[in-house]
Amino acid sequence: VDFPYRFSRLAESMRPSPIRELFAMTQRAGMISFAGGLPDPAIFPVDEFAACGDVLLSQGQSVLQYGATEGWRPLVDILCRRMTELLGQEIGPERLVIATGSQQVMDMAARVLLDPGDTVVAEAPTYPGALHTFRSVGARFALVPCDAEGMRVDLLPEVIERARSETGRLPKLVYSIVSFSNPSGASLSPSRRVELVEVARRYGVPVLEDDPYRELRYAGEAAQPAFRSASGEGVIFASSFSKILAPGVRVAWAVAEPSLIRRMVIAKQGMDLCTPVVTQALVAEYCRRGHLDRHLEKIRDHYAAKAAAMAAALRRELPLGAAKWSDPEGGFFFWLQLPGRKAREVFDAAIEEGVAFLPGETCYPGPSETVGEGVDGRAFARLCFTFASSDDIVEGCRRMSRVLTRGSAFGVRGPGGAGES
Amino acid sequence: VDFPYRFSRLAESMRPSPIRELFAMTQRAGMISFAGGLPDPAIFPVDEFAACGDVLLSQGQSVLQYGATEGWRPLVDILCRRMTELLGQEIGPERLVIATGSQQVMDMAARVLLDPGDTVVAEAPTYPGALHTFRSVGARFALVPCDAEGMRVDLLPEVIERARSETGRLPKLVYSIVSFSNPSGASLSPSRRVELVEVARRYGVPVLEDDPYRELRYAGEAAQPAFRSASGEGVIFASSFSKILAPGVRVAWAVAEPSLIRRMVIAKQGMDLCTPVVTQALVAEYCRRGHLDRHLEKIRDHYAAKAAAMAAALRRELPLGAAKWSDPEGGFFFWLQLPGRKAREVFDAAIEEGVAFLPGETCYPGPSETVGEGVDGRAFARLCFTFASSDDIVEGCRRMSRVLTRGSAFGVRGPGGAGES
Numbered sequence: 100v101d102f103p104y105r106f107s108r109l110a111e112s113m114r115p116s117p118i119r120e121l122f123a124m125t126q127r128a129g130m131i132s133f134a135g136g137l138p139d140p141a142i143f144p145v146d147e148f149a150a151c152g153d154v155l156l157s158q159g160q161s162v163l164q165y166g167a168t169e170g171w172r173p174l175v176d177i178l179c180r181r182m183t184e185l186l187g188q189e190i191g192p193e194r195l196v197i198a199t200g201s202q203q204v205m206d207m208a209a210r211v212l213l214d215p216g217d218t219v220v221a222e223a224p225t226y227p228g229a230l231h232t233f234r235s236v237g238a239r240f241a242l243v244p245c246d247a248e249g250m251r252v253d254l255l256p257e258v259i260e261r262a263r264s265e266t267g268r269l270p271k272l273v274y275s276i277v278s279f280s281n282p283s284g285a286s287l288s289p290s291r292r293v294e295l296v297e298v299a300r301r302y303g304v305p306v307l308e309d310d311p312y313r314e315l316r317y318a319g320e321a322a323q324p325a326f327r328s329a330s331g332e333g334v335i336f337a338s339s340f341s342k343i344l345a346p347g348v349r350v351a352w353a354v355a356e357p358s359l360i361r362r363m364v365i366a367k368q369g370m371d372l373c374t375p376v377v378t379q380a381l382v383a384e385y386c387r388r389g390h391l392d393r394h395l396e397k398i399r400d401h402y403a404a405k406a407a408a409m410a411a412a413l414r415r416e417l418p419l420g421a422a423k424w425s426d427p428e429g430g431f432f433f434w435l436q437l438p439g440r441k442a443r444e445v446f447d448a449a450i451e452e453g454v455a456f457l458p459g460e461t462c463y464p465g466p467s468e469t470v471g472e473g474v475d476g477r478a479f480a481r482l483c484f485t486f487a488s489s490d491d492i493v494e495g496c497r498r499m500s501r502v503l504t505r506g507s508a509f510g511v512r513g514p515g516g517a518g519e520s
Numbered sequence: 521v522d523f524p525y526r527f528s529r530l531a532e533s534m535r536p537s538p539i540r541e542l543f544a545m546t547q548r549a550g551m552i553s554f555a556g557g558l559p560d561p562a563i564f565p566v567d568e569f570a571a572c573g574d575v576l577l578s579q580g581q582s583v584l585q586y587g588a589t590e591g592w593r594p595l596v597d598i599l600c601r602r603m604t605e606l607l608g609q610e611i612g613p614e615r616l617v618i619a620t621g622s623q624q625v626m627d628m629a630a631r632v633l634l635d636p637g638d639t640v641v642a643e644a645p646t647y648p649g650a651l652h653t654f655r656s657v658g659a660r661f662a663l664v665p666c667d668a669e670g671m672r673v674d675l676l677p678e679v680i681e682r683a684r685s686e687t688g689r690l691p692k693l694v695y696s697i698v699s700f701s702n703p704s705g706a707s708l709s710p711s712r713r714v715e716l717v718e719v720a721r722r723y724g725v726p727v728l729e730d731d732p733y734r735e736l737r738y739a740g741e742a743a744q745p746a747f748r749s750a751s752g753e754g755v756i757f758a759s760s761f762s763k764i765l766a767p768g769v770r771v772a773w774a775v776a777e778p779s780l781i782r783r784m785v786i787a788k789q790g791m792d793l794c795t796p797v798v799t800q801a802l803v804a805e806y807c808r809r810g811h812l813d814r815h816l817e818k819i820r821d822h823y824a825a826k827a828a829a830m831a832a833a834l835r836r837e838l839p840l841g842a843a844k845w846s847d848p849e850g851g852f853f854f855w856l857q858l859p860g861r862k863a864r865e866v867f868d869a870a871i872e873e874g875v876a877f878l879p880g881e882t883c884y885p886g887p888s889e890t891v892g893e894g895v896d897g898r899a900f901a902r903l904c905f906t907f908a909s910s911d912d913i914v915e916g917c918r919r920m921s922r923v924l925t926r927g928s929a930f931g932v933r934g935p936g937g938a939g940e941s
Contacts, residue, residue, distance in 0.1 A: 101779050102754035103724045105692060107657075110632045116789045137586060145580030152573030155802075159566030163766035165558060199620055199770075199792040206791050210656070211531045232790040235631070236528075271526060303524045333523035345584035347797035349620075358522050368537045369653040370627050370791060371620040376768035378796045 109215070109237055116231040131495035133482040134455035136281060136431050141488070142401050143345050144385075144394050151384040155377065162380045168364050168372060170197030170352070171379035177386045178352050186336065186354065187327045193357040194331070196364055199374045201311055201339040201351040205232040206370065207363040208272065208307055208335055208353075213238050218262045218270040220304070222250035223474035224434070224462035224481075226281045229274055229309070240464040241270055241471050247425055249287035250275055252294045259302050261471040270304050277325060279312040279430025282462045282481035286428065289322040296329035303333075305359075311339040311351075314395050316429035317403035331356060340382055342431070343395060348378045402431075402485055405492060409433055409484040412496035421503040422480075433482040434459075437503070442480045445502060454498035457481035530636070530658055537652040552916035554903040555876035557702060557852050562909070563822050564766050565806075565815050572805040576798065583801045589785050589793060591618030591773070592800035598807045599773050607757065607775065608748045614778040615752070617785055620795045622732055622760040622772040626653040627791065628784040629693065629728055629756055629774075634659050639683045639691040641725070643671035644895035645855070645883035645902075647702045650695055650730070661885040662691055662892050668846055670708035671696055673715045680723050682892045691725050698746060700733040700851025703883045703902035707849065710743040717750035724754075726780075732760040732772075735816050737850035738824035752777060761803055763852070764816060769799045823852075823906055826913060830854060830905040833917035842924040843901075854903040855880075858924070863901045866923060875919040878902040 155162055169175065175192050182190040198204045205228075213219070215237025221229065223242035230240070241262040243250050255273070262270050275295065277287045287295065299306045308325045326336040331354070339351035353363065367373075385391060410426045413433065422435040437445060442458040449456065459479025466473055487495055576583055590596065596613050603611040619625045626649075634640070636658025642650065644663035651661070662683040664671050676694070683691050696716065698708045708716065720727045729746045747757040752775070760772035774784065788794075806812060831847045834854065843856040858866060863879040870877065880900025887894055908916055 101777055102721070102726060104633065104726060104780060105690075105724075106783060107631065107633055107635045107638075107692075109635075110783050110787065113783075113786050115786050135586070140581035140585050143581055143584040145577060145584065148584065149573060149576035149580060152570060152576055155570035155573055156566060159570060160561035160564055161768075163564040163566065163569065163768040164561050165556070165762075165767040199796070202789075202793045203791060210528065212525065212528055214528045214530075217528075228789070228793065235787065235790040269526075271528075300523070303526075305523060305525060341586075345798075346586040347582075347584040349792060349794070349796040349798075356522060359525060362527060362531050362534075365534050365536050366531065366656065368623075368649070369656040370624060371770060372623045372649065373770070375620070375770040375796055375799045377766075377770075377799050377802065381798065 109235060113235060116227060129453050130455055131453060131487055131491045131498065132455045133484070133487060133495055134457050135486060136483050137486040138342060138346065139401065139405070139485050142398050144390060147388070147390045147394070148345065148381065148385055151381050151388065154380045154384045158380060162376050164376065166373040166376040166379070168368050170195070170374065171376050171383060173387070174379045174383035177383055182336075182354050186324060186331065188330055190354055194360055195352055195354050196360050196367065197374050197379060198351045198353060198367070199371055200341065200346075200349040201309060201337055202228055202232060203367070203370065204337040204351055204353045205229055205307070207366050209233055209236045209238065210366045211359070211362040212271045212305070216266070218266055218470050220255070220258055220262065220270045220273040222275055222280065224282050224459060224476050224479065225274065226276060227461045230464055233274070234464075234468065239266070239468050239470050242463070242469060242474050244474055245280070245283055245285055247285055248291060249277065249280060249283070249285040250291065250295070252291040252298065255295065255298045258471060259298070259304060265470050269302060273299050273304055273306045274309065275306065276309045276312070278310055279315065279427055279432070281312070281430070282432050282457065282459070283434045284425070284427030284430055284432045286322065287325070292322055292325040293328040296325050296334060300329065300333050305333045305335060307335045307337060309337045311342045312430040313338065314343050315399060315402060315431070317399060317406055318428040326354065335359065343398070344382065344385065344391065348382055350374065350378055350382045405484045405489060408489050408492045409482065409496065412493045416496040416500040418500060418504050431483050431485045433484060435480045435482060437478050437480055439478070441477050443477065445480065448502045448505070449499060452498045452502050454495045530656060534656055537648060550874050551876055552874060552908055552912045552919065553876045554905070554908060554916055555878050556907060557904050558907040559763060559767065560822065560826070560906050563819050565811060568809070568811045568815070569766065569802065569806055572802050572809065575801045575805045579801060583797050585797065587794040587797040587800070589789050591616070591795065592797050592804060594808070595800045595804035598804055603757075603775050607745060607752065609751055611775055615781055616773055616775050617781050617788065618795050618800060619772045619774060619788070620792055621762065621770040622730065622758055623649055623653060624788070624791065625758040625772055625774045626650055626728070628787050630654055630657045630659065631787040632780070632783045633692045633726070637687070639687055639891050641676070641679055641683065641691045641694040643696055643701065645703050645880060645897055645900065646695065647697060648882045651885055654695070655889065660687070660889050660891045663884070663890060663895050665895055666701070666704055666706055668706055669712060670698065670701060670704070670706040671712065671716070673712040673719065676716065676719045679892060680719070680725060686891050690723060694720050694725055694727045695730065696727065697730045697733070699731055700736065700848055700853070702733070702851070703853050703878065703880070704855045705846070705848030705851055705853045707743065708746070713743055713746040714749040717746045717755060721750065721754050726754045726756060728756045728758060730758045732763045733851040734759065735764050736820060736823060736852070738820060738827055739849040747775065756780065764819070765803065765806065765812065769803055771795060771799055771803045826905045826910060829910045829913045830903065830917065833914045837917040837921040839921060839925050852904050852906045854905060856901045856903060858899050858901055860899070862898050864898065866901065869923045869926070870920060873919045873923050875916045
């Protein structure tokens with residue numbers, strides 16, 4: 100008999116994030132995984148990064164000690180310079196905090212801003228890990244539908260108003276992945292970025308502008324961050340080294356007004372005291388040596404080729420009319436609509452066929468945690484094109500094709516069933 | 521005008537942890553700091569650790585990728601072996617989770633077990649960082665006084681009963697630093713460890729047995745962990761590499777029943793997805809090369825000498841009757857009672873004199889967050905003996921002596937005031 104733990108109400112309502120299940124699947128022998136949003140390990144700058152291990156020797160006594168909660172100063176300074184340039188205003192260290200991955204930025208924002216029952220406005224579909232973090236402080240979600248230009252910001256006032264009338268108070272936060280969104284791949288158009296911040300400021304609802312894919316553009320023109328249109332007021336800008344260098348370092352950062360950064364730092368003290376100085380120092384050294392910008396050029400080429408490979412394979416392999424999508428201009432994902440299908444059923448058949456993707460429904464909150472109108476994501480599938488090799492991209496799309504060709508008899512093993520195809 | 525953020529109720533009630541203030545003070549020129557609980561950077565195994573940077577090259581593709589939330593498997597296996605030996609039962613990976621520092625273990629436990637208003641039973645005095653984390657989920661505290669053998673476990677049933685009658689429900693957790701406690705330096709006696717778990721099991725209140733200083737014993741005999749007496753049931757055992765290797769790696773771990781570990785893992789997913797694989801791999805390699813046990817012998821000698829230096833300096837320098845203490849047998853701290861003084865006033869004068877310590881009151885919750893009887897810690901001071909050099913330990917005790925000799929006229933600059941002494 101287990102010890103009779105009395106779990107917290109929030110823990111009782113928590114379910115494992117689907118990301119967990121996906122990690123397990125990507126390990127199965129022979130599986131081609133488009134499921135996790137993982138960078139390609141083949142493109143990690145292993146040699147250059149390992150060489151930065153010099154700092155563990157040259158600055159060992161500082162690097163191995165506790166660090167400031169705000170971040171390792173040399174890295175803070177590097178990021179302040181980059182952010183000053185990107186955001187078009189002087190970003191001093193009082194406006195920046197380093198976090199143990201973007202997930203921790205969300206968690207800090209959640210703890211500082213959200214009480215149980217508070218509403219977060221998110222675009223639908225959105226990143227399942229963001230739902231997990233906000234859910235874990237008891238948040239509910241109000242959803243803004245998306246189109247090819249990202250969040251339908253024209254609908255935002257109506258969504259905010261409806262959440263206010265249904266819950267008796269204004270939402271506390273708007274969350275948006277503004278460039279090559281996870282999962283939709285869509286980027287918020289320049290005019291919508293301006294409008295997003297205008298609406299949020301009009302209502303006094305801050306925006307968490309999550310932008311980890313910004314530098315992974317393979318085509319088209321970059322839009323200014325929303326933070327820039329707003330001069331930062333009411334915007335928390337977040338980004339990360341996970342997609343542009345390596346997720347295994349778990350180094351991300353947030354930029355916001357000093358009053359908010361101070362609160363986030365206090366919250367972070369109770370979370371992990373500080374992000375590991377070891378990883379911050381390695382990342383700082385990597386940047387100091389000028390590797391990052393060179394690496395960015397390299398991965399943009401690498402991922403552009405993979406995106407093209409998946410676009411071509413999907414067009415060539417999938418049965419006519421089985422899926423609709425727009426080719427992404429950057430980021431990590433294709434977002435497929437599978438007309439007339441339930442992606443979860445397609446997923447089960449795909450696993451048997453040896454290919455994995457993320458069923459769309461994981462990118463939407465459930466009905467019980469949604470304020471206002473829900474969005475049905477059951478017909479969608481997220482395919483990550485960065486992780487699998489180019490050969491696997493082609494073979495994986497062939498497997499997807501076999502699944503989609505078989506009509507709706509998913510999960511039924513006929514005489515010529517999955518095991519033999 | 522700042523953006524009108526509406527902070528969460530918990531954020532509104534949060535204050536910076538005193539640790540923050542202390543980090544700032546240790547940076548001031550000429551300051552001798554006994555304040556922060558920092559290891560001695562001079563004893564960090566910089567060469568050996570930096571040489572482990574080889575794994576960044578040899579296993580770069582795995583080390584730079586996302587990792588499992590439970591932990592990097594090679595490190596999990598190393599810790600399972602160590603814990604199996606220490607805890608006297610087979611500890612498989614389903615019973616262990618790696619965390620980004622012990623602070624995150626507390627945060628995971630807090631999120632999984634505590635609702636706002638729930639009570640945590642803690643020994644008084646206790647680690648200010650633990651108060652900060654539990655406070656940040658809205659916990660209140662019921663206090664068990666300590667003596668030279670640690671928590672007065674004989675009083676625990678009464679404290680639990682009283683908290684139940686005052687709050688209408690049982691406490692959710694008992695928190696104790698069982699070996700060389702922070703701040704008191706006291707270790708829970710073997711019989712009390714058994715009794716602690718018996719009481720906690722009788723009431724169904726789990727124990728978080730925080731044991732980061734266990735291997736830093738300079739005299740006397742080690743007691744078995746409470747986890748061992750309980751065969752683990754209802755005990756969360758936590759430890760860390762911060763004190764035995766380096767805090768800058770931010771690698772800690774918790775051992776508990778699988779049902780609880782699973783919940784903690786789900787909570788951790790929303791916190792940082794996983795502890796940096798980079799630091800876990802470096803620590804695993806450091807252990808694999810057999811450095812840890814050799815290093816432990818070295819730091820035990822090193823810190824034993826420093827503990828002896830502080831014991832001698834305090835006895836030699838402090839005015840007779842100005843302070844009472846027991847020499848610690850391990851860990852990081854002296855805990856001084858300053859009869860008739862307010863440690864905060866002594867602290868202010870000490871800062872002017874160029875020596876810093878941790879005023880005792882930071883190690884107790886405030887009256888408004890205490891359930892049942894409070895404990896007055898205002899006459900106590902925590903002095904860390906590990907961080908300062910041996911010369912600074914002597915000079916710091918001389919400065920303490922000057923402050924304590926000056927009677928109660930603290931903060932008043934007379935003609936021969938602080939600046940000249």
